[in-house]
Every structure is written in structure tokens, then in C-alpha cells.
Amino acid sequence: MMDYQGAAPSIAVLLPCYNEEAAIAQTIAGFREALPTATIYVYDNNSKDRTVEVARAAGAVVRSERIQGKGAVVRRMFADIDADIYVMADGDATYDAASAPDLVARMVEEQLDMVVGQRVSEAELAYRRGHRFGNAMLTGMLAKLFGRSFTDILSGYRVFSRRFVKSFPVLSVGFEIETEISVHALELKMPCAEIATPYYARPEGSASKLSTYSDGWRILRTILKLYRIERPMWFFGAVAALLAALSILLAVPIILTYLETHQVPRFPTAILSTGLMLLAALNVFTGLILDTVVRGRQEVRRLAYLALPAPGNPR
Numbered sequence: 255m256m257d258y259q260g261a262a263p264s265i266a267v268l269l270p271c272y273n274e275e276a277a278i279a280q281t282i283a284g285f286r287e288a289l290p291t292a293t294i295y296v297y298d299n300n301s302k303d304r305t306v307e308v309a310r311a312a313g314a315v316v317r318s319e320r321i322q323g324k325g326a327v328v329r330r331m332f333a334d335i336d337a338d339i340y341v342m343a344d345g346d347a348t349y350d351a352a353s354a355p356d357l358v359a360r361m362v363e364e365q366l367d368m369v370v371g372q373r374v375s376e377a378e379l380a381y382r383r384g385h386r387f388g389n390a391m392l393t394g395m396l397a398k399l400f401g402r403s404f405t406d407i408l409s410g411y412r413v414f415s416r417r418f419v420k421s422f423p424v425l426s427v428g429f430e431i432e433t434e435i436s437v438h439a440l441e442l443k444m445p446c447a448e449i450a451t452p453y454y455a456r457p458e459g460s461a462s463k464l465s466t467y468s469d470g471w472r473i474l475r476t477i478l479k480l481y482r483i484e485r486p487m488w489f490f491g492a493v494a495a496l497l498a499a500l501s502i503l504l505a506v507p508i509i510l511t512y513l514e515t516h517q518v519p520r521f522p523t524a525i526l527s528t529g530l531m532l533l534a535a536l537n538v539f540t541g542l543i544l545d546t547v548v549r550g551r552q553e554v555r556r557l558a559y560l561a562l563p564a565p566g567n568p569r
Contacts, residue, residue: 263338263565265292265358269314270327271345275303277457281343282312284351289358295335296345297327305345325426325434332419339565340414343371346456349411353451357413360447365564367418367444368435370404371411373453392473396433399481400440405448407436408473417562418444421555430476437480442556486548490541494534501530 267285271278282294296309298318310316319330328342339358343349349371357369393407410432418439426434439446482489504527512518 262291263362265289265339265341266335266337267292267294267354268328268331268335268340268342269294269296269309269345270299270324270331270342271296271301271305271309272299273301273303273305274345275301275305275308277347278305278309278314278345279312280347280457281345281351282309282314284347285341285343285354286313288351288354289341292341293337295331297331299323299327309345321427323427323429325424325428325431328426328431329424332422332424336416338416340416340419342410342412342414344410348454348456349373350452350454353411353449354413357411357449357451360449361413361415362565364447365445366447367415367565368439368446369413370406370409370446370448371413371451372404372406372448373409373411374450375453392433392470392477395474396436396477399477399485400437402440404436404446408432411451415562415565417559417564420562421559423555426476428472430473433473433476434480437477437484441484441552442559444559484548486544487541490537490544494537494541497530497534497537501527501534504530 267289269278269281269285274281278296282296285292285294294314296305296314296316298306298309298316300318300320300322306316306318317330317334319327321330331342332340339361341354341358343351353371357371360366361369393405396407408429412432412435421442422435422438424431424434438444504523508518508520508524508527511520518524
């Protein structure tokens with residue numbers, strides 16, 4: 255049971271959906287039982303089945319987003335809905351709705367900005383081996399690049415504070431949205447936590463929309479792109495180091511020959527070496543300039559974040 259100081263915060267349950275006719279009613283019922291005071295929103299993303307009718311009959315507030323992709327749906331939900339606490343899950347009945355009160359209580363008690371439902375499943379059908387491997391690889395890569403990470407960066411079961419949602423400029427379109435959310439929390443150094451939650455197999459008649467390889471590749475590209483955007487000095491510095499090393503490798507034989515003969519017999523190689531070193535210098539200056547720009551962007555996002563109260567505090 256959650257014990258709040260003063261009035262209980264308003265809670266919105268956000269369920270992005272695409273062709274979830276077989277599971278959406280069960281998902282809504284689970285969250286209604288777990289969070290009876292919450293408003294449940296179902297955002298349909300051009301479903302071709304009866305997802306909208308079933309969700310509306312189950313008592314959810316049903317809205318739609320025409321731009322295809324989970325990231326586009328999350329962007330619309332975060333823009334449209336105003337609440338103190340946001341509980342986001344999928345509409346496929348794989349996440350444990352009964353764990354939601356614990357996630358919300360942890361957020362309020364510790365004044366966190368995000369609590370991630372770390373997926374725990376013993377059923378092979380619930381969490382395919384390829385997805386397990388891909389999640390572990392991408393999570394490890396994120397930790398290497400950004401210095402910190404979460405145990406399950408691809409979990410779609412998350413609880414957010416209002417100040418997280420309203421300071422998060424969603425740019426992703428598809429399933430890479432979870433990665434962008436994780437990087438946003440890491441870059442602003444938000445207080446976050448993870449809680450292990452059961453993860454179930456989809457009910458009969460429900461099919462996964464996630465492609466192991468194509469979506470995995472998109473997530474990998476998103477990590478690299480976010481690293482380039484958020485860590486430009488390191489990114490362009492690494493490129494500069496490679497170019498400078500190649501330039502020196504080409505220049506050493508020419509320099510040794512010049513010291514022996516006082517001649518430069520290989521002008522094309524000398525010109526190439528010089529060009530590579532110039533490109534290395536340009537990358538260094540590019541990184542320095544973009545690093546200043548990124549710092550300014552981070553300050554703006556931080557100010558937007560600080561303009562809103564922490565969970566459990568009055569507005």
C-alpha cells in the first residue's frame with residue numbers, strides 16, 4: 255500500500271498499441287485493479303484489428319497517433335497527457351501490472367524520476383534467446399560508451415515523474431525509444447532505480463512487433479548516434495586519433511628517406527599524409543565546438559527539468 259504525504263499524486267497509465275486486440279482488455283483490467291485511481295490511456299498506432307473497440311469497451315481513454323512507430327506514439331503521449339506520475343507499459347499483457355504500485359511507491363518515497371521494471375522470466379517464449387543476447391550486448395555497450403547504464407535498457411515497463419516527461423524531447427520513431435529514454439536519464443544524471451518484475455509470454459493470438467535483427471540494428475545505430483551527439487569530443491577525438499595515426503604511419507618512411515637522401519621521392523604519399531593530418535585537426539576542432547553546443551543544450555534541458563517539482567512534492 256502506498257503512503258503519500260498529503261494528496262495522492264495523479265497517475266496516468268500509458269499503453270501504446272498496434273494490433274493488440276487479443277491482449278489489450280487483459281492489460282487494462284490488470285492496471286485498473288493494480289492502480290484503481292489511475293487514468294488509463296490507450297494510444298492506437300494505426301491498428302488493423304479491433305484494438306480500439308476492445309480498449310474503449312474495457313474503459314480506457316482511447317486516442318490515436320497516425321505516425322507509425324512506438325517512438326512517435328510516446329512523443330504524442332508525453333505531449334498530450336498531464337499527470338504527476340506516468341506508468342508506461344505495452345498493451346500485450348507481458349508486463350506484470352500488479353508490480354505497478356511498488357514501482358510508483360519507490361518513485362514517490364525516494365523522489366526518483368524513473369523506475370525501470372527489470373524483466374525477469376523463466377519462460378523461453380516470453381523472452382526469446384536472441385532478445386536476451388541483444389539486450390545484454392546493447393546494455394553493455396551503453397555502459398561502455400556512457401560510463402553508466404541500467405540492467406535492462408530495452409524494458410518498456412517504466413514509471414516516470416512529471417519533470418522527466420516534460421523535459422524529454424522525444425526524437426526517436428521506433429523501438430529505439432527505450433534507448434533514448436535511458437540516455438536522457440543518464441545525461442541529466444537523474445535519480446533512477448530498477449525493480450525486478452515478472453515478464454510473461456504473450457496471450458494466444460497476440461504477435462510480437464519487434465524484429466530481432468532489424469530493430470536491434472536500429473537500436474545499435476541509435477546508441478552510436480546518441481554517443482556522437484552527447485559525447486562529440488570523444489567521438490570526433492577518436493576519429494582524429496585514427497586519422498593522425500594513419501598520417502604518421504605514412505609519413506615515417508618518407509621522413510626516414512629524407513634524412514638519408516635529403517629528397518622526398520613519394521610526393522603523393524606525402525600529400526596524402528598531410529591531408530590526413532589536416533582532417534585529424536579538423537575533427538578535433540569540430541569536437542571542441544560541438545562539445546560547447548552540447549553543454550548549452552544540457553543546461554537548457556536541466557533548467558526545464560528543474561522547473562518542475564519532484565514526485566511527492568507540491569507544485
